[in-house]
Amino acid sequence: MRLFRPVQAPWLQQESDDSYQYTEYAPSFDLSAYVACYWTSSFQGGKARHHRILPDGCVDLIVSITDNNAQAFVAGFMNRFDVLPLTEPTFSFGIRFYSDSVHTLLRHHPADFGDGGIELELVWGNPAFEIAETIAQARDMKERIVVVEAVLRKKLDKAYRPERLFERCMGHIFANKGMLSVRKLAEMEHYSERTVRRTFAHELGVSPKEVLEVVQFQSLLVGLQQNVHARLADLALLYGYADHAHLSKQFKRFYGLAPQTVMAQIACQATNR
16 A cells, blocks of 8 residues: 555645636556556637646656647656646546556657656557557546556566665655754664765665655645645654754745645635535
């Protein structure tokens, strides 16, 4: 069972707007060790708006569909937020992979993708076109997920594993909700900090400190959902931040908004349900 479940901004700040919708779907049990969720983002057009993307420790395979044209790409580990403007009607389908096990499906290190993304064709070759078209032409989400999971099961290679040190370190990070230092992480595995940093650079393309901070931030977001009226000082103590000022600084870095703004919106949604 996964100890880490990432959340995204549209899930936290659910807005009552018929022109825009973001939805997540759970994977089948046999794929749940590799896939955090499937998701869709759709914009029907009209008044321009935006889609906020948060660092979540994952790797996404995204199929963007516009006017029956499907483009597929893979986005790697993000260490900063992004805001995509929505001006024209569009529909996107995504598969959110856990970064510590995505190797078994994509046969590549997340470090190869970068946060900007690369075309799926460069990862899976010519079959990427057929996969993207099949996803685009599916009649509904149920059919789309059935097709996708059939592809993933064929791609699954349990013998293809990341470096064991990286895998174990990621386990420690998730188990401790990101509340570790790089030194402590290295001590837990009886390796030098330099070796741990080199391993993360090779596997993810980022430092272990960045991973720790993203997982800590994601753990905080889950805490906000569970306790919408908590004080920042209490949350800082609970999630390993030095103080509420440090929490606010990290929150703005990864979310792009002040924590008080997001907390107020979550609390308002909880009251209106």
